[in-house]
Amino acid sequence: MILKKSNAFVLFREEFYIDSAESEVSDLDEAVLASPEQNDSHDEMDLATVMKDFQETHLDTSNYCAIIARRRKILHSACMALSKSYFAWHKLPNIEFVGEMADDYGGPRREFFRLLMVETQNSLGIFEGKPGSLLFSYSQQLLSSNKFYTAGKLIAWSIAHNGPGPRCINRHLFCMMCGQKTSLDDFDVEVFMDEDVKQNIEKVSSCSTPEDLADLKSHLGDWIAGCGIPDIYTATLLDVKRIRGEIVSHFAFHRVASMIQQFVAGMDSCGRFWQMVKRCWKQFLPVFTNAGNKLTRNSFQDLFTIGWSPAGSNRREEEEATIFQWEWWLMAIQEREVDHTFEELLVFITGADLLPPLGFPQSCNIDFYDQESGMRRIPYTSTCSLSLYLPRGVADEDQFKDLMNDALKGSLGFGKV
Numbered sequence: 001m002i003l004k005k006s007n008a009f010v011l012f013r014e015e016f017y018i019d020s021a022e023s024e025v026s027d028l029d030e031a032v033l034a035s036p037e038q039n040d041s042h043d044e045m046d047l048a049t050v051m052k053d054f055q056e057t058h059l060d061t062s063n064y065c066a067i068i069a070r071r072r073k074i075l076h077s078a079c080m081a082l083s084k085s086y087f088a089w090h091k092l093p094n095i096e097f098v099g100e101m102a103d104d105y106g107g108p109r110r111e112f113f114r115l116l117m118v119e120t121q122n123s124l125g126i127f128e129g130k131p132g133s134l135l136f137s138y139s140q141q142l143l144s145s146n147k148f149y150t151a152g153k154l155i156a157w158s159i160a161h162n163g164p165g166p167r168c169i170n171r172h173l174f175c176m177m178c179g180q181k182t183s184l185d186d187f188d189v190e191v192f193m194d195e196d197v198k199q200n201i202e203k204v205s206s207c208s209t210p211e212d213l214a215d216l217k218s219h220l221g222d223w224i225a226g227c228g229i230p231d232i233y234t235a236t237l238l239d240v241k242r243i244r245g246e247i248v249s250h251f252a253f254h255r256v257a258s259m260i261q262q263f264v265a266g267m268d269s270c271g272r273f274w275q276m277v278k279r280c281w282k283q284f285l286p287v288f289t290n291a292g293n294k295l296t297r298n299s300f301q302d303l304f305t306i307g308w309s310p311a312g313s314n315r316r317e318e319e320e321a322t323i324f325q326w327e328w329w330l331m332a333i334q335e336r337e338v339d340h341t342f343e344e345l346l347v348f349i350t351g352a353d354l355l356p357p358l359g360f361p362q363s364c365n366i367d368f369y370d371q372e373s374g375m376r377r378i379p380y381t382s383t384c385s386l387s388l389y390l391p392r393g394v395a396d397e398d399q400f401k402d403l404m405n406d407a408l409k410g411s412l413g414f415g416k417v
Contacts, residue, residue, distance in 0.1 A: 047283040050276065051162070051357045058090055058271035059160065065091040069112055070098050075119035078112075078154055089157050089270045106361060107383025110351035113163030116154060121168050126151050126259070129191040132290035133170045136256040136263070148259045152266025156273040162356040165287035174288050176253045177260055178281035184245040187252070197251055204244045213237055228254065287357065295342035295354070297334040303346075303360070304388075307367040318393035319368050325400035326366075326390065338401065340408060348408055351383040360386055368392045379407040 055061075065088050069077040081087055095108040102108060121127055124147050127134040142148065159165050170191055175182040189201045200220055207216050216224075217233055224232040227250040229243055253260070267274035277284045286292030293299075306323065309315035332338045333345070343353040349364055364386040371377060371391045381388050394400045 043282060045280065045283065047280075047287070047357050048359065050280045050283055051159075054160065054271065054273070054276055055162075055358075059092070060088075060090050061092050063088075063091045064094040065089075066096060067093045067112070068096050068098065071115070074112065074115045075123050078116050079150060082150070082153065082157075089153070089160070093157075093161060103384075105384035106386075107351045109161065110163065110356070111347075111383065113158040113161065114347065114351065114353055117158055117164050117166055120151050120154050121166055124151050126263070127168065128193050129170065130188070132168055133188065133191050134168045135170055135173055135191055135252055136259045138256050138259070143259055143262060146262065148262040149266035149269075152263040152274070153269050154266075156267040156270035159287060159357065160270055160273060162358045164352065164354060164356070165284070167287065167290055167292065167354075169288045170252065171285070171289045171291060172248075173252050174285065175281070176249065177264070178278045180281060184248045185241070187245075187248045189248070192251060194251075201244060201247055204240060204247060207240050208237070210237070213240070227251070292354065295346065297330050297342070300330065300342045300346070303355075303364045304366050305363045307365060309368075315368070315392060321393055321395040322368065322390050322400070323366070325394055325397055328397060329400060329404060332401075338405075340405075344408060349381045349383065349388050350386055362386060364388070366390060378403050378410070 065081075065086075067077070067081045082089075093104075093109055093112070095104045095112040097108060097112075100108075121134070125139065125142055126137055126148050128137045129135045136148070155166055157163075169177075172182050172184060172187050189198045192198050192201075200223060203216060203220065204224070207213055213235070217235075221232050224243065224247065227247050229246050229250075231239075232243065235243060264274045267277070277288070306319075309319055329338070330342075333340055333342060347353045350360065352360075362385075366388050367390075369377070369389050369391055371393070377391065379388065379390050391403070394403065
């Protein structure tokens with residue numbers, strides 16, 4: 001049985017890149033600014049169906065690609081793997097965490113991709129803005145070192161193998177990247193890092209009188225024209241809303257088009273993954289943006305089956321006492337009475353912090369064990385078998401909370417707690 005304990009990790013900013021020369025998308029009709037393919041049939045497919053079709057077409061699940069990883073250097077480990085001549089993105093990654101005696105039957109892989117998406121978001125430097133609504137950084141240095149390509153390839157690799165996506169890209173930006181028209185009226189300018197840009201956009205937004213417009217043209221006319229809006233000097237009040245939207249699209253999308261195109265090329269190096277995303281952009285919204293639903297008590301409970309002892313037995317009575325406390329503890333999480341989340345609990349049990357696009361390979365299980373006399377064994381998990389093990393006969397609420405708190409906060413790696 002493969003047992004696991006979760007742990008915290010440290011993010012490091014690393015200097016590395018992978019070559020994009022062999023996989024750049026060069027055809028104009030496939031570039032980031034190309035018009036999207038129109039096919040209403042894609043709207044009828046759910047994300048699981050889209051991903052299943054992709055996997056059946058592109059993945060080789062009968063062969064493995066070994067990935068050696070350090071928990072404190074997840075991003076470095078992944079990029080080192082990608083740089084090897086024998087790396088094959090389409091083969092099933094077999095994750096080997098250094099110093100952990102555990103074979104990868106799914107748990108280490110889920111843990112690896114979850115941590116990799118966090119580090120890709122935080123450590124490469126390609127994103128900036130508000131958490132959950134990030135934009136691409138305007139950096140020619142990162143562009144020349146192919147960091148955007150690296151990020152795109154890592155993200156496509158993760159999603160292709162039923163791992164998470166970044167879940168952090170600004171929703172409006174994602175729609176524009178997919179060639180979709182999107183209203184920018186509700187675009188939150190606080191996502192921009194440049195204070196001058198935010199202030200200038202606010203000045204445009206507050207322009208409501210002929211005097212305001214004349215002042216805007218006098219003081220910001222050249223700046224607005226430099227954003228690709230040369231008609232500012234002949235604009236009327238009816239144009240103000242459009243001008244604001246065009247300024248936003250300039251800074252969020254057009255100015256960083258080269259960065260986006262390199263990112264897209266990295267994704268397309270994995271079976272033209274981005275072309276699928278563009279076609280099925282609605283299905284991929286919760287994968288790339290912060291649009292997904294958070295776990296609730298009911299949705300979390302639905303993941304589990306319980307391995308009960310026969311009805312009427314003493315063990316069954318003790319198991320019901322424990323599950324009674326378990327259910328109340330889940331209620332406490334939902335009502336925020338305890339310092340834990342359903343996402344943290346899911347990581348502890350499965351290695352993932354959200355439901356994968358294709359779901360888990362099997363239902364999660366709750367099984368039981370007996371506490372030995374004079375011993376205190378805290379709950380433990382097997383992320384590969386998706387199993388949580390709880391002690392029988394815990395009838396005290398505070399005792400159960402203490403056990404779960406120790407299990408979640410004191411766990412480390414994939415060994416036995």
